[in-house]
Amino acid sequence: MALEHAILVSLLEKPGSGYELARRFERSIGYFWTATHQQIYRVLRRMEGDGLLAVREVPQQSRPDKKEYTVATPGRRALSAWLHEPVEPESIRHELAVKIRGAAFDDPAALISEVERHRKAHDDRLRRYLTGERRDFTGPEAPRPLDVGQELQHVVLRGGIAFERMTIAWLDDVLDTLHGLSAARSGT
Amino acid sequence: MALEHAILVSLLEKPGSGYELARRFERSIGYFWTATHQQIYRVLRRMEGDGLLAVREVPQQSRPDKKEYTVATPGRRALSAWLHEPVEPESIRHELAVKIRGAAFDDPAALISEVERHRKAHDDRLRRYLTGERRDFTGPEAPRPLDVGQELQHVVLRGGIAFERMTIAWLDDVLDTLHGLSAARSGT
DNA sequence: CATACCATGTAAATAGTTACATGATTCC
DNA sequence: GGAATCATGTAACTATTTACATGGTATG
Numbered sequence: 001m002a003l004e005h006a007i008l009v010s011l012l013e014k015p016g017s018g019y020e021l022a023r024r025f026e027r028s029i030g031y032f033w034t035a036t037h038q039q040i041y042r043v044l045r046r047m048e049g050d051g052l053l054a055v056r057e058v059p060q061q062s063r064p065d066k067k068e069y070t071v072a073t074p075g076r077r078a079l080s081a082w083l084h085e086p087v088e089p090e091s092i093r094h095e096l097a098v099k100i101r102g103a104a105f106d107d108p109a110a111l112i113s114e115v116e117r118h119r120k121a122h123d124d125r126l127r128r129y130l131t132g133e134r135r136d137f138t139g140p141e142a143p144r145p146l147d148v149g150q151e152l153q154h155v156v157l158r159g160g161i162a163f164e165r166m167t168i169a170w171l172d173d174v175l176d177t178l179h180g181l182s183a184a185r186s187g188t
Numbered sequence: 189m190a191l192e193h194a195i196l197v198s199l200l201e202k203p204g205s206g207y208e209l210a211r212r213f214e215r216s217i218g219y220f221w222t223a224t225h226q227q228i229y230r231v232l233r234r235m236e237g238d239g240l241l242a243v244r245e246v247p248q249q250s251r252p253d254k255k256e257y258t259v260a261t262p263g264r265r266a267l268s269a270w271l272h273e274p275v276e277p278e279s280i281r282h283e284l285a286v287k288i289r290g291a292a293f294d295d296p297a298a299l300i301s302e303v304e305r306h307r308k309a310h311d312d313r314l315r316r317y318l319t320g321e322r323r324d325f326t327g328p329e330a331p332r333p334l335d336v337g338q339e340l341q342h343v344v345l346r347g348g349i350a351f352e353r354m355t356i357a358w359l360d361d362v363l364d365t366l367h368g369l370s371a372a373r374s375g376t
Numbered sequence: 377c378a379t380a381c382c383a384t385g386t387a388a389a390t391a392g393t394t395a396c397a398t399g400a401t402t403c404c
Numbered sequence: 405g406g407a408a409t410c411a412t413g414t415a416a417c418t419a420t421t422t423a424c425a426t427g428g429t430a431t432g
Contacts, residue, residue: 001419002283009290019383032285039420041385062429064383076293083294086302087283089309092351095190095275097220097344102197104337105264106271114274121277148369149292155365156285159358163280166354170347177343181336189391207411227392229413250401252411381430391420402409 002087003043004052006033008071008079011053013149017066018044028153031129031160044069052078100174109182112175119171126164133157190275191231192240194221196259196267199241201337205254206232216341219317219348232257240266288362297370300363307359314352321345 010021010029021044022037024030035043047053052075056068071079096118103111136142137154146154198209198217209232210225212218223231235241240263244256259267284306291299324330325342334342 002281002286003419005283005290006286009286009293012293013289017383018385030279032280032282032289034279034281036421037383038385038422043419060382063381064428066383079290080294083287083290084298086305087287089306090282090284091218091222092220092280092348093190093222094220094278094347095193096278097347098190098194098197099271099275100344101201101220101337101340102193102267102271104340105197105200106268108336108340110272117274118277148296149289151365151369152289152292152296155362156288158361159282159285160280162354162358166350170350173346174343177339181339191391205411206413224393225411226394226413231391248410251409252400254411377432379431382428384426386425387423389420389422391418393416393418395414395416397414398412400410402407404405404407 001043002033003035003039004047005079005082006035007040007043007047008052008075011069011071012076012079015068015070017058017068019066021069028132028157031163032156047075050074103178108178112178115171115174115178119168119175122164122167122171126161126168129157129161129164133161190221191223191227192235193267193270194223195228195231195235196240196263199257199259200264200267203256203258205246205256207254209257216320216345219351220344235263238262291366296366300366303359303362303366307356307363310352310355310359314349314356317345317349317352321349 006025006029007021010016010024016024018037018041021040022035025033025035025040044053048055048069052072053069054072056070057065058068059065096115099111099114133154134142137146137150137157143150194213194217195209198204198212204212206225206229209228210223213221213223213228232241236243236257240260241257242260244258245253246256247253284303287299287302321342322330325334325338325345331338
């Protein structure tokens with residue numbers, strides 16, 4: 001299960017609560033894995049039961065107390081073991097692509113606004129990634145030289161940026177295609 | 189559930205058995221959705237029970253008989269309805285990226301062979317896609333002009349090609365980074 | 377005073393994976 | 405004789421999503 005491993009990596013980078021993990025899954029970890037708070041809380045409890053994590057109750061003033069999780073030695077070992085095992089190269093799952101092929105059996109032009117909406121969402125994400133990249137890795141405020149962990153975080157972020165750029169370019173291709181089909185239909 | 193919709197699209201393109209669908213999910217549909225035969229058989233039965241699909245027993249000689257599924261009118265309507273609803277822009281899930289960030293807590297150089305293996309898998313997939321593109325859409329054997337369904341299939345395939353190319357370029361970036369880290373560690 | 381944020385969970389349903397199972401035919 | 409292809413499935417488990425639930429604090 002990659003969620004367990006993603007949690008181990010995130011907690012090794014910095015210990016934190018389920019809530020904090022959920023927030024990280026919306027941001028930095030989010031560009032390669034997603035999870036909701038419900039799932040995170042459940043997996044945290046299991047991992048703690050398995051001895052992979054240690055918990056510490058942290059009392060807070062003017063905020064609810066929280067449980068701070070840290071990676072225990074067996075957790076570190078489990079991550080190491082996984083890193084040395086091969087994982088299957090991933091295939092994509094893209095609902096919008098299903099829709100695009102499905103549009104052949106409906107009105108292709110009706111899909112244009114949906115594709116535009118997706119294009120905007122990816123464009124927003126790209127901007128967020130680029131802002132984060134300047135802040136943490138390439139801007140004047142960024143530490144220099146970067147340590148090993150930061151270099152690796154940066155190369156993963158570059159992957160996220162490349163993915164969003166590719167997706168935006170492809171969605172433009174899709175929009176051109178859909179417009180072309182409407183024009184042809186109504187007689188060039 | 190996108191698997192249902194992917195099945196509807198595939199069966200509209202061409203009716204077929206569960207086995208045939210499973211094979212398509214390894215090929216053409218595979219570049220935007222995956223499913224195993226076990227899952228497909230289960231969903232097919234449910235969809236038939238819901239009246240979305242019609243079945244026909246097809247006797248065959250020198251092969252086991254098969255059940256050929258066709259999309260029924262309610263199935264067509266369900267697909268139409270879904271096409272007009274918005275779906276959430278997808279986030280990626282990439283186990284290898286989890287590993288790359290995890291490598292900071294282990295030996296980054298140990299990941300090189302794993303990344304190379306993934307690079308090769310994506311390169312193989314790209315070659316298959318390009319062969320399919322020439323055969324079905326751009327080669328001299330391809331029909332011309334393409335109909336609406338073929339244009340849409342082609343733009344989705346171009347998405348798969350763009351994804352594989354982007355991934356390969358990114359994995360090269362990852363390999364450079366990993367090599368750079370090893371060189372720096374052993375003292376430049 | 378309403379909204380957003382902090383913080384943690386339960387319950388139910390659906391989706392997806394992995395292991396097991398069968399049996400005929402074709403190709404090397 | 406063994407492996408691959410055609411064809412369909414059951415059972416068990418794991419992962420993920422969605423809906424519901426609570427309650428305090430800070431901000432405009």
